[in-house]
Amino acid sequence: MNQTPQAAKYRPATEIDALMPDIADPVAAADFPQAILRYRNNRAAASVGLEGLSDEQWIAHFGRFTPLEGSLPQPLALRYHGHQFRHYNPDIGDGRGFLFAQLRDNAGRLLDLGTKGSGQTPYSRFGDGRLTLKGGVREILATEMLEALGVNTSKTFSIIETGEALERNDEPSPTRGAAMVRLSHSHIRIGSFQRAAFHDDKALLERLTDYTLTRLYGEAPGDNPPAQLLGRVVERTADLAASYMVAGFVHGVLNSDNINVTGESFDYGPWRFTPFWDAGFTAAYFDHAGLYAFGRQAEAIHWDVAQLAVSLRALVEAPPLIEQLERFPALYGEAMQRRFCWRLGVVPGGDTGAMIEAAVRGLVTTGTGIDRFFHDWRGGAVRDGAAYGDAAWAPFREAITNFAAVAGAKDHAYWADAAPCSMHIEEVEAIWSAIDTADDWGPLHAKVAAIRRMGAAHGDAPKTP
Template sequence: MMFDPQAYRPETTILSLGENFYDPVAAADFPATTLRFRNDRAASQVGLDTLDDAEWVRHFGRFEPLPGTLPQPLALRYHGHQFRVYNPDIGDGRGFTFAQMRDREGRLLDLGTKGSGQTPWSRFGDGRLTLKGGVREVLATEMLAALGVNTSRSFSLIETGEALERGDEPSPTRSAVLVRLSHSHIRIGTFQRLAYERDEAGMRRLVRYVLGNLYGEDGEDPVRLLELVVARTARLAASYMAAGFVHGVLNSDNINVTGESFDYGPWRFAPTWDPELVAAYFDHAGIYAFGRQPEAIHWDAMQLAASLRLIAEAEPLIAALDGFGTAYQPAVTGALLWRMGRQAVSPEADRAAIQVIERALRETGVAIDEFFFDVFGQALPAQYGAEWDEARAVLDAAPLRADRSHPHWSGAPCAMLIDEVEAIWSAIADCDDWTPFNAKIAAIRAMGEALSGNLSRPADFS
């Protein structure tokens, strides 16, 4: 078995939380394992890119344990608010934490699954993932990473040879198991379960674990933890807006306490700046609409604060929650400037400029991806009419941070709208043609290189 000895650094840190936090489980025995996607870019960060395809499938399709890390997969326990309704009967129902390791920078990461079989938390589900769902998650994470969003990475996608019945898409449909590389799978809902069970010792242990292993800070101060999570989740909300992304299901069990986006179901990229756009057909009230995502994520952070009341006083927790708006405003400004290839001027001028641009996007209905493509690293093109004059002025006043020398800028905007997602899936479903899928991944990565401009992102957009 080939591992990079310089980069492969296995861990078992999660075991320090104790058995009340997880259930040992076994992966499903799939009838087939056909490798469809392996993310060697992500694998190189943890020393696993040197595995050959047969070894890859043994570990990420058959879930043979990786050396030095967890001897058995763990289904994590948590609760959560789902569309604002509290549910104490959830947990990892079709996934588990398979392994832990550190990347080249020493950051603790998890390899987690989706579609790996039933667990004690599956309720009436089959524990499986459709191949379409796996394809969509790969596309979402690749696009978000290119657009600067702090996201989990789709690590592996393996087709598993089962015919699945689903009520919301044509069935039977093909099955898959996804592995994601993520900066932990500790959710706000993990804390909610402990508050629900009045487990003060467990809550203190979890606070220590998150502060020490995910934030690199000593102690067990719940207020400090909330401050960190509020700042990270505010930046997550800001980056969703700059990306024109609608997660679709921002339940408290889907919010990672590291502020890393993950678990993609009915997501959408907005074609225009439409605050009312929803991704989930069942989100009838628009709770998680594009323009309400900062509010939704702030609400989830409030549930963390409520949970931490088990071991902390209310007043300092409320003060920590107030930091969400303070963190969000500069983060969304920085994220939008970054996507436009601009540098900051001053907080007041930058905020005013972004307000002008957002208003122009909303009122004119210009395609989001086309606008950001056109404006990156240059003046607003002449075809943008007089209604853009105010926006043109504020853009001209913002110094450029990058040029358009990358070959991406000689082509066309790289978007990820629902019609293209369906077309990519249709090629796979109808003809087993993975060419459009692979071509899209290459185009997205090229866009990410072009957007970076070989420069670091702002400190509040990391």
């Protein structure tokens, strides 16, 4: 949703109790030297009835982690395994975060408030359990931009600066520390199922399946709950992969422990938005083989979902799982068409696949920016003065004539702007530099406002059928 949500009543929940004690370990938050409120997402807070908290109350809950009334009495560090760059790792889990609270939004949907940088847990291994302030700022920018571009994403709920000086190998150190809280539709991931399967815990697999279907998807289990669940995950993740492509986004670390079973994107480390349609563009400096490059994200997510199918094989025969898994490519293609037309502001119709193919060919051949292209062609007609006369654009210019503009496609004043709102690495670094060198948060707040304006211009993203 890109619009300001209707105010909701605070509705605490403790649904995770259904999976305890097998899914998580009770933990305590770190005692930070300071707790300085740097960011509170009042739009997200309004959707769960917490926008009325004073700054002091906000800091108490999201910097000192005083429990929210009626929700979890103690934070829980979730247990899971995962394939990390295709190598199985049974020694992971919430190492610098925990599930802090559960609650419901104004639609009754069960949501989690989870943390990052809140201290060490049994799964921290050699880590300090902390998050850099820069990492928190980057997550704000990623989630705001993705939400505006229609991606189903977690929301960065809160950033509290902790007063700690952290040492890191991949950024100038010492650097400032922070505790972040995100609002998301569950923290149950494919790796949660992998861990249960690894330990041959069929009872936990069955409970995880039931929990996900009934509490997260709101469905009654049918004749084959594991296949039913896999089908829903296939649908949601195929749409997620397409939404990344249309947004020009590269997550960077699409390990199976980073794939939520609700299909919601979360956990942003070395993310990037690619300026151009470059299939080989990578976000993580350590992704030497390009496993999670821009053009390979659908393949990576499909592979991860296959690991969920492998885990569920402990409960049911393979054929119905294979049948669901094989739906992914077609669903991905449908989602690409649906989302590409949405961002263009045209009604799907005609040969949408050929139109997209022609657009991508034009983007690649001419080096036109992704954001520039969608801005210039909003509503299916090129903006005055935009240069698309190159022969490489001829097939697209012909194909787009078969597509009508959606009602009000260009009504918002944003579409009259000379340039699109983008979020590339140079601007990310400039926003952080203002904070780091002058404690100037103005550029960050201005960018969030600009991104939300763009989101309002696009309107609500298409729903997954």
